[in-house]
Amino acid sequence: TWCAPCAAELPLLQTIVAGNPHATALFVSLDSKDDGRRVQELTNNLGLLAPVVHLHSADPAATMVRLVPAWPERIPVTLVYSPDGREAARFVGLVPPAELAAALVPAPESPTTGAP
Secondary structure, eight states, X not given: OOOHHHHHHHHHHHHHHHTOTTOOOOEEEOOTTOOSHHHHHHHHHHTOOSXXXXXXXXXXXXHHHHHSTTOOXXXXXXXXXXXXXXXXXXXXXXXXXXXXXXXXXXXXXXXXXXXX
């Protein structure tokens, strides 16, 4: 169902997200030949707590290109979005854990000035 690098990365991603209370995760399966049962089995076996979306599409790469601008058509891909929906980071290939953890740290809020 998931390529070996993707399957190896999933528990690591879940651990990093779990250590960042302000972050949430959503995993996407691009396996076009699976009806979702294998995805659910792997999800259970890995103990994933984050939701998994299964894109059952004849051409999952084309579907992702429509959903995510500049989709690299390679996997694994890890995308980090800011609370306002902007892409904040993109990792193609295995994501370095320290880099993902750094990408999940919220940006400091800009100070506001009060009215005199």
